[in-house]
Amino acid sequence: MAIWQNRKQIVISRGFIPEKSAFLRSPRTTDSSRLKPVGMTKARSASAARLFSLAALLLLGTLAFAQTKNSCLDCHSALPDPLGVTAEKFSQDIHAQKGLTCVSCHGGDPASDDPDQAMSPKKGWKGKIDRKQIPQLCGSCHSDPAYMRQFNPSLRTDQLSQYHTSVHGQRFAAGDTKVAVCTDCHSVHDIRAPGDPNSTVNPVNVATTCSRCHADASYMSSYKIPTNQFAEYSKSVHHDALAVRGDLSAPTCTTCHGNHGATPPGVDKVQNVCSNCHTFQAQMYEKSTHKKAFDAANLPGCVVCHSNHGIRHPTDAMLSAGPDAVCMRCHTPGDACDRARAGILSDLTQLDEAIKSTDRVLAVAESSGMEVSEARLAQDQARDSLTKARVTIHSFRTDLVDQDIQAGLKVAAKNLQAGKQAMVERNYRRFGLAISLIAIGLVLVGLRLYIKQIES
């Protein structure tokens, strides 16, 4: 517990946390003396310290009652929305957990039961924070490294400056208050840390949070941008990875667009965004003929074939001439590129089939009790080659793809041979068993006859 020098109130908290309402009061001082508990620096001897501690305990015990008094919650917990804030709701808020109170943002005097006193402008009461003031209010603490360091030294403090560069921030600066401000994404009065699964900005929940505006056609009508991003994303391979498989490294809206500095990546920057994760594909694409062609036509790289928000799990059918074909959207049937496409598809199919048929033989051998674990393990190499070939497609060079395919086919053929040998061995064992059982049967018959003979 600590008593803080520059406050009218006594704050009793778990974490020696200073009250902060800079936006509502005089300009902040960040010198270290603010953070020092009264009297502690003057303590010169152990006995003096003990006496002081005792006195402080008595004083704090008396003052604790005054501190726990929070007339804001007393009234607002009984009020309906949007004025209602229950103690339970506020206790979930990261700020409340760090020792901040209503006063930190709204000012006023929570120790007073008199509404006029509690919400007196003389006590710094600001009432409901004007939407136009929200980024600045949040930024007053979150842009102050010295202040934020007390709570989380690794937390970034550039959110406000990033926000100013975002589409949201720029429109906001131009007077458009419909665009998102801090509380739209982070909520208010129950703001949780992003790592909290219930946080609105937890990776799993980010898309839903963005969709609250971006999927609302009427709300977005004045901006003339599509509102199907969330619907498309919900069907994408990225959504599956994040929401279904629980892979928190899978991308959500903010991964590609940024969070506080959110803005659509430009056509020429799409590749940079995707390459953050899909490194090899990007390197190959960078050297490919398509890169030059797309750049010349001002086409958005990866998005041309894979789309953006609704990226499906890529399949070999994308190389086909069927409904999922992507090459034939641009290329002419029968041309050199079409023939190359067909060749690559044929190679991929061949390796895929070779792996599957080898797996089948090995599975039968294994279920017959044959030891084929080495071949089973080696199958992973063949599968790796197939994956590598599918990545190499982004070079758009048949010779490079063929190298991977041939490597995979060689491994699969060796494993298939191992599987077939195991089956031959299995049959050999069963034949040997049959011979042995016949021999044992003959001995048994012989013994029985002999016993009969000696006992007759």
Next chain:
Amino acid sequence: MSLLRNVRDWLDERLEWEDLIAPLRKKTVPLHRLSYWYFLGGITLFLFVIQVLTGILLLLYYRPGANEAFESVQYIMTQVKFGWLIRSIHSWSANLMIFTAFAHMFSVLFLKAYRKPRELTWVSGMILLFLVMGFGFSGYLLPWNTLAFFATKVGTEITGQVPVIGKPMMIFLRGGEDVTGATLTRFFGFHVAVLPGLATLLIFFHLLLVQRLGMSVPPRLEAEWSANPAARREMKFFPNFALRELMAWYVALGVLGALAAIFPWNLGVKADPFVSAPAGIKPEWYFLFMFQTLKLIPPKVWFIDGEILGVLGFGLIGLLWLLLPFFESEYPSRPKRWITGLAVFALAYVAGMSVYGHLAK
């Protein structure tokens, strides 16, 4: 034939074995409708011999050690000529031996063959049964696969629950606080040196007693035969019974061969001490009834820890079971029926709990 006779005579002059095998020639086996139970001991002995022979062959390639054991068994299963057959027969034979040893024990119990003067035959047989289970427990770890690793971990942990001596015993078994390569090497030592030595001595003692005391006859039949000696029927041990036993051994050999060829013993996945135990891990079937019982005992029974109570309970039951003949009335007075009742209950309990343990998740 004359050559064979000459060799036999030559050996007899030096070994005087005619005197040695004379009792065998005179030995008889009672003949009645339950005589076939007499084969079980012989089949168990045959399987033990198979274990010794296949075990010696496995020793040619097996290397004890956390970094080599699994690979050496894998090598035996895939590269060594007929290595798969030897290892599979060793594994299947081990399981069949434990089964026949249990069946032998229960048959002796139901036929009341443990009564005076055969108390020591029973005691030595029970100790042999415990040793056989020890063979199973120590041998299971030797391939150093995941299931074996965690089964050993759980098994030795249970040993550690015994008050006072449990912890030192667990550390002695493991060769340290955890199951490591040190555990493997000492289990190997128990499996190929300590246990076979003890078992061989006890088997000789057990067989000597069987030879000295002859085959037991169920009390009711004994009473009938005493009342009417003309009804007593017997068969010569050699060659009549021995040939029949030989037939049983051949059948056992056929069953072993079929199991090994059609269901070669699985190798599993190499043990990794740093991964978590697979879900629903269970011990081998012959420990399952005890394992399942321990699982069903509540964590606290009155003020005693449930697991400790279970372990102590099984220890006490094992001791009482060992001393069972001493609770039996002396022949020829009326045998105690409660022991038969107890045997029926024990058989039902062991079978029921094993099936329950097998099906339980």
